Amino acid sequence: MTVAHAVQNGSVCAPREVLPIERRVAADLPYQEFFRQYVTANRPVIIEGAVPQWRALRTWNPEFFKSHFGSKQVAVTYGVSQRLGDVIDAVIGSTVERPGPYLHRVIIHQDMPELLPDLTPENVYGFPGRYASPLMPHRFRRPDGYLKLLIGGAGGKFPLMHFDSDNANAAITEIFGDKEFVLFSPHDTGFVYPSSEGSNASLVDNLEQPDWERFPLLRQATEYRGIIHPGETIFVPAGWWHSARVVSTSISVCLNMLHAPNWHGFINECCRAQGVHWATRNAKRLYLEATGAIMNAAENLQIRYPGAGFVTALAKCSPARPGL
Ligand SMILES: O=C(O)CCC(=O)C(=O)O
DSSP states (O other), rough: OEEEEEEEETEEEEEEEEEEEEEEEGGGOOOOHIIIIIITTTTTTTEEEEEEOOOOHHHSSHHHHHHHHHTOOOEEEEEEEEEEEHHHHHHHTTTTTEEEEEEEEEHHHHGGGGGGGGGOOOTOOOBGGGGGGGTTTTGGOOOTTTTTTEEETOOOSSOOOOOOOGOOOOEEEEEEEEEEEEEOOOGGGSSSSSSSSTTTBSSOOOOOSOOTTOOGGGGGOOOOEEEEOOOOEEOTTTTOEEEEEEEHHHHEEEEEEEHHHHHHHHHHHTTTOOOOHHHHHHHHHHHHHHHEEEEEEEEHHHHHHHTOOOHHHHHHOOOOOOOO
16 A cells, blocks of 8 residues: 655645555456456456457557548547547647647547457457347447547546446556556545536546645545556446546557446436436336346346357347356
């Protein structure tokens, strides 16, 4: 454990607790073990060697994107769209003092499907799960899990600390360069200043040098930190506050996942909408609970009979690979 001392008005204040994010090696972490120890327990982990076969690990770098997609117009951040070649130039020139753009709005299946073959076979620890199930109600179905491309240079960062909507889990896999994550448990929500009651966005905008006068309670939160390197996947569980900061020019992909353990929270979020008649809300809840029960059954069958094609197609709860 390390302890960070905050400096306020020139004097050192009470320390805050900083813990490393747990690390595991993929070769020693079969999927069912991952599911039990991290997905079900809602615990973050960094997995080394998660995607050894991905071609992206050998071919993706800033020059690759500049030469193959340089003239493509892409959504970079909220309300900003630019040629990817210009984004890459600015990313290469990015410094901690003058950070360049952080690309986080490209949905790969929709905007750059040419990249998909570089991301196969599917990440054992990072796949859409129930988002892709044919049992998922059409309105919530996202077979791509919102798979996104993230590119930034030194000093670049995801625009805000947040937890993911839909009560989703997230998996971010580093392809090139290094990126640091800072995480806070859902139990520390009271210390991380959500922008309004129930919001998933935090007002804390600088975790390297927090404004202690504005955010004094932050010192009571336990901070988890870890750097991901090429080939590593970080699992960010549902409800965990997170922010990401580029250490060295970084390219990664990120997606959202729904599994049995975060399904109930997903239902709660879906049924939270204001201004909807209680009867409609209850009908929706009942429908999603029934769907969840059928998915549970299909997933249990998949674990029992991993080779059965029709069960695998229905369940999508885990990658259907022998030995997992
Ligand atoms: O920049 C990152 O790696 C974090 C991405 C993220 O948190 C998100 O897309 O919700």
